Amino acid sequence: MKIVKLISPVLLSFIISLSVFSSESVPQPVKGILDLSGETITEKYRISLNGEWEFYWNKLLRPHNFSGHTSPRPDGYIKVPSYWTDADLPGIKTTGDGYATYRLRIVLPKTDLPALGLMLKVFDSSYDLYVDGKFTAGNGVPGVSEETTVPAYEPTIMRFVPEKDTIEIILNVSNFHHRRGGFWLPVEFGSFSHIQSVASLQYGGSIATVSILAAFTLFFAFFFLLYREDKTSLYFAVTLLGMGLRPLFTNQFLIYTVVDMSWEWTVRFEYLSLYIMVTGAFLFLSEIYKYQFHKVFANVSVVFFISLTAATVVLPVKSFSYFTFPVYIFVVLFAINSLTSSAIRFIKNRQLPDAIYFGGFLLIVSAAIHDIVLAIVNVTGQGGYILSESIIIFVCIQSGLLIYQWVSSFREKERLKNNLEQLNRDLESMIHSRTRELTRTKNKAVEYSRQIEEQNKNLTETIQLKNKIFSVIAHDLRSPVVNIQYILNLLKEDEYRDKYESLAGSCINYSQMVINLLENMLVWGRGQEDHIRYAPELHDLAGIILTNMSIYKDNADRKSIAVNFTQIGGTKAWVDKELIDIIIRNLLSNAIKYTRKGGRISILLKEKPKPESEVMIKICDNGIGIPPERQAILFSPGDIESTPGTENEKGTGFGLKLVGELVKVNKGRIELESKPGDGTCFTIILPSSITDQD
Numbered sequence: 001m002k003i004v005k006l007i008s009p010v011l012l013s014f015i016i017s018l019s020v021f022s023s024e025s026v027p028q029p030v031k032g033i034l035d036l037s038g039e040t041i042t043e044k045y046r047i048s049l050n051g052e053w054e055f056y057w058n059k060l061l062r063p064h065n066f067s068g069h070t071s072p073r074p075d076g077y078i079k080v081p082s083y084w085t086d087a088d089l090p091g092i093k094t095t096g097d098g099y100a101t102y103r104l105r106i107v108l109p110k111t112d113l114p115a116l117g118l119m120l121k122v123f124d125s126s127y128d129l130y131v132d133g134k135f136t137a138g139n140g141v142p143g144v145s146e147e148t149t150v151p152a153y154e155p156t157i158m159r160f161v162p163e164k165d166t167i168e169i170i171l172n173v174s175n176f177h178h179r180r181g182g183f184w185l186p187v188e189f190g191s192f193s194h195i196q197s198v199a200s201l202q203y204g205g206s207i208a209t210v211s212i213l214a215a216f217t218l219f220f221a222f223f224f225l226l227y228r229e230d231k232t233s234l235y236f237a238v239t240l241l242g243m244g245l246r247p248l249f250t251n252q253f254l255i256y257t258v259v260d261m262s263w264e265w266t267v268r269f270e271y272l273s274l275y276i277m278v279t280g281a282f283l284f285l286s287e288i289y290k291y292q293f294h295k296v297f298a299n300v301s302v303v304f305f306i307s308l309t310a311a312t313v314v315l316p317v318k319s320f321s322y323f324t325f326p327v328y329i330f331v332v333l334f335a336i337n338s339l340t341s342s343a344i345r346f347i348k349n350r351q352l353p354d355a356i357y358f359g360g361f362l363l364i365v366s367a368a369i370h371d372i373v374l375a376i377v378n379v380t381g382q383g384g385y386i387l388s389e390s391i392i393i394f395v396c397i398q399s400g401l402l403i404y405q406w407v408s409s410f411r412e413k414e415r416l417k418n419n420l421e422q423l424n425r426d427l428e429s430m431i432h433s434r435t436r437e438l439t440r441t442k443n444k445a446v447e448y449s450r451q452i453e454e455q456n457k458n459l460t461e462t463i464q465l466k467n468k469i470f471s472v473i474a475h476d477l478r479s480p481v482v483n484i485q486y487i488l489n490l491l492k493e494d495e496y497r498d499k500y501e502s503l504a505g506s507c508i509n510y511s512q513m514v515i516n517l518l519e520n521m522l523v524w525g526r527g528q529e530d531h532i533r534y535a536p537e538l539h540d541l542a543g544i545i546l547t548n549m550s551i552y553k554d555n556a557d558r559k560s561i562a563v564n565f566t567q568i569g570g571t572k573a574w575v576d577k578e579l580i581d582i583i584i585r586n587l588l589s590n591a592i593k594y595t596r597k598g599g600r601i602s603i604l605l606k607e608k609p610k611p612e613s614e615v616m617i618k619i620c621d622n623g624i625g626i627p628p629e630r631q632a633i634l635f636s637p638g639d640i641e642s643t644p645g646t647e648n649e650k651g652t653g654f655g656l657k658l659v660g661e662l663v664k665v666n667k668g669r670i671e672l673e674s675k676p677g678d679g680t681c682f683t684i685i686l687p688s689s690i691t692d693q694d
Helices: 002-022 192-226 232-249 263-288 292-314 317-349 352-376 387-431 436-491 494-528 541-551 553-558 577-593 655-665
Strands: 033-035 046-048 051-057 076-080 098-107 116-120 126-131 134-139 156-160 166-175 188-191 537-540 562-568 572-575 600-607 614-621 669-675 679-687
Touching (some): 116 126, 156 192, 263 317, 292 317, 541 553, 541 572, 541 600, 655 669
Antiparallel strands (some): 600 614, 669 679
16 A cells, blocks of 8 residues: 555656647648648747648759749658658668758638747758748758758747748758758747747756756765765756756757857757766666666666767767767666666665656656657647756756765764763673672573573484485485385396397496485484584585585486586585585486486586685586475474375475585585476585685
């Protein structure tokens, strides 16, 4: 119920943010004509001119080219906003370099109209605009070659009063400096007063966004200077720095109000700010969720974006503009990692900060999806781009969490300080207490009594366990011995002489089962009396493993099981050879027993890097696996339960318990990973020298 209460507001905001797409569609240009004759154009009217425009490839046509009785025939109709490299025109192959003319005619309603306006963002990479035969605006100089073209970015709004009921818009666009040319943002059309108001709001919003992000960047940098051990604030400040720089070199291009910067360096700083933002985001994520793969992503992103930065500084725009594709991949990876990591931690811990982080990441991803769809789909309604506002909200959330963590840390320090003072007072009181010795004596008596009671309980359990083991062994020992006797009697018969090899092999296998059973029982019995002989020396584990693999080769071949052995690094360990033999034999026998026909078993012997100085043996199979309830008691003393193998092979049930005891005797440790139906992995860590033993 708590999870539902925490998640519900986040999901609600997500649904509301996407509700704009249910709005009613507005008229769109079709084959170069936008029919607004049925519209009511008021002072609040504004639409995007997204749709089909006439397109003339490799032609810079002026208004006089369309004034005669015969107008040029368009090469096709292209949807805008889009790059002309994406155009599908019959018989024409467009490239990134080139120039073109776009033409649109707007049919107006036959009513009194307010002064109209157009708002143009930026084109790649220069344009001239003609409205009703007059030059009204432009960016840079569109030309027919790289030498005659001057690229430029600067948003423009222009005012005009229509003189007739049809408006002709002609755009000459040229690109020889970017990887793609043409529209990449919509052209807005409407009443001039509303267009001007929207432009002012967007400009003011960009200034506010930069100011807020700059303030928060300094805020988090200041927090890092106060507490340098926690790098979360530093990485978040780096992310905010990248976010705050982007509005200077995109959208409203605020940098032009401060400095006269060339087009090439404007684009360079746009990309550099993106690199800074994404790198900081990955470092921030790796600091919040300290998983290994997050650190790997963060390190890879740092190296990758440093390389991109160097290339962006020295390469021309046409070359480094292709870097957006790998950057977008990193952005998608960040979105996936942030959502999955925050969701996993929230589900695991069910803490309020984790829920807030998940909601914040979900808000940003939802806002990004909202803005992408809004930029592509032409819809009516009051909805607009919300990513900037969502980022501001997330920044505020992060600020609140940071302050919350600082306050919590301060309270925890105060609590620990008070506890320490109280503990000192208690210790002083105990030192001067005249009853300390009596209390200690009483505690010892109680402890002795508890130990005796525990020993009696263990003794009773051991006796019961031994009785059960002997009962199981008596049954399991009888079966292979009877089979051996039966096979030997068959060998006396002439009709079975031609099956000598097969019967002899079976006899050897049954004998090996008896030997293993007796050896396990002998070592286990010594373990119960703490008489297991432990004589460690430096042994080559690879030889021990290969010897046991040869012993069980026939068993594995009988079930068509592939057994692979891999060795990495040194293979020597400080162990008792006989005990390790028993460990390997039991684990290998178990793997074959519980692996289906045609399965596989992999054995990895690997030297762990210093300073651990340990050797790892990992035996994995793709067999039937071990249920979770059995994993919990597999190595613990107590009831013994034997499970038949995949071909009904029998066992005593105490082989793995013996393995657990012998690993401890060899000063090692054993770990188990298993999933029913997928297989089992046993990992044994052993000391590689006498100095590594406890």
